[in-house]
């Protein structure tokens with residue numbers, strides 16, 4: 001396989017570069033320059049302004065209606081009260097919409113300021129100030145956290161004392177470090193807290209029934225494991241557990257615990273406390289919001305499913321329990337078909353994995369999505385076409401440009417689902433199981449309800465460079481909207497980001513002042529069809545791309561005039577461009593060392609300087 005250097009050599013010497021289509025200007029709509037973030041900001045602001053104007057218009061109309069009501073039925077006080085209530089509602093809606101609009105503007109201006117500073121080569125931006133909140137020290141450095149002097153002095157129980165019988169413990173329980181969510185971010189943060197504050201008491205509260213585990217093998221390696229437990233074999237051939245183990249520091253002190261099957265329903269910033277759904281109140285000194293995301297539902301698939309049995313046949317895929325449910329279904333001899341809705345990473349990975357094991361039972365695997373090809377929103381069209389071809393060769397039934405508009409019990413087969421599909425024509429598709437894999441929603445409602453700022457464009461809790469959302473409150477992982485010095489404000493859903501941001505947040509919770517400045521990577525493993533790629537920075541098929549490929553020699557058949565060699569993308573790099581700036585890289589079947597180099601390049605070099613030296 002040709003390596004990174006070989007690809008660069010090819011780029012300079014041989015004209016094999018492929019220029020992708022798509023333009024950033026199209027995104028901004030008004031022919032403005034300024035990048036995707038700015039363009040999206042503009043879009044968001046305008047939409048909000050329109051919403052605000054709409055509400056104001058309705059308010060004016062309701063004023064007119066009100067005068068009519070008063071003239072015609074002066075004695076009808078109840079209807080007047082009703083109308084007054086309407087006006088009040090309209091007014092508060094208008095106020096909220098206008099406030100939201102100004103929040104957009106403020107965030108936009110702040111982010112532009114950071115972008116300018118970065119472009120001018122000034123040092124890393126100073127930590128941002130979170131929006132003004134009651135009882136939060138705006139933008140205060142991490143070491144300025146203090147417990148509200150007015151309230152009762154918290155009692156710090158070793159967290160492990162609360163483990164197992166937490167619901168019986170006297171309320172409120174006080175723990176110095178509390179983490180909401182029990183995923184990779186939480187696990188990584190616990191390690192960092194213990195490294196900095198030896199013997200610290202940390203309480204993780206998770207609504208899942210497993211302690212923190214690695215989700216990434218669930219759509220890939222776990223499907224190859226023969227046994228029934230929580231193991232998988234990694235790419236080095238080592239047998240590993242999905243469940244994370246803890247470093248010696250955490251184990252030795254035994255002062256950290258995890259409360260499982262417990263969901264936090266309220267965050268009270270004023271009293272530095274959280275409340276679980278079963279009414280337990282826990283006070284914290286330092287809090288991490290690591291709530292990740294939850295699977296996006298597809299309303300049209302979920303709404304008309306009557307029986308429980310049928311509900312079980314339509315699932316999202318994010319947890320160990322989801323894996324177990326799907327695994328059981330696919331191995332059931334009565335299951336003859338599975339339909340995956342969604343053509344992103346998860347959908348494509350699952351299709352490959354299922355097809356591999358489904359061969360045993362002769363199960364038909366369908367991958368259905370509205371875009372023209374798999375991963376179409378992220379990779380150039382030619383690669384998406386290439387993937388369509390490879391998936392089809394592997395036996396996956398690929399249905400591009402298809403939207404599910406309804407679902408019900410099949411009239412033909414008991415316990416099967418009939419999907420209404422709008423594709424080039426309207427049709428129905430009968431299947432024994434449906435996996436909905438259409439992305440996630442960040443779980444930021446808890447934070448928003450508490451008054452923390454939520455990113456109106458990308459979703460997620462807005463944090464500063466130290467991953468701080470407010471005084472003593474941090475957010476990291478999939479749920480955090482963070483400032484990326486090279487690429488602007490972002491929220492990403494990557495394992496590597498969860499690991500690194502969790503570590504930095506944990507360190508800062510324990511008094512550190514680390515800034516988040518890592519270009520996190522992610523990977524997609526479709527090795528059963530010969531594709532594995534890693535990526536850093538921004539990937540969007542709306543950006544211009546430059547592909548550098550080590551082309552495989554086409555076979556005699558493929559070389560015939562007019563034929564298209566579909567096997568050619570053996571290994572290469574796709575660079576994503578914003579103007580002349582390289583903002584992202586996708587490393588297709590490339591060796592690991594290329595990743596580090598790509599990380600250095602993102603946001604720093606133009607295409608011209610790269611190709612000339």
Ligand SMILES: Cc1cc2nc3c(=O)[nH]c(=O)nc-3n(C[C@H](O)[C@H](O)[C@H](O)COP(=O)(O)OP(=O)(O)OC[C@H]3O[C@@H](n4cnc5c(N)ncnc54)[C@H](O)[C@@H]3O)c2cc1C
Nearest residue numbers: 181182183184185207263264291292477478493494495522
């Ligand atoms: C099947 C699958 C495959 C993936 N493969 C890859 C890959 O190949 N490469 C890659 O880079 N990334 C991959 N990812 C994404 C990666 O796993 C995530 O980015 C990472 O798990 C994010 O970690 P997190 O801790 O921030 O959030 P999560 O893992 O979502 O954890 C959040 C936890 O918080 C809990 N929670 C939420 N709200 C509350 C509440 N109010 N109270 C209590 N608990 C709460 C949730 O139940 C969950 O347990 C994959 C994800 C999935 C699902």
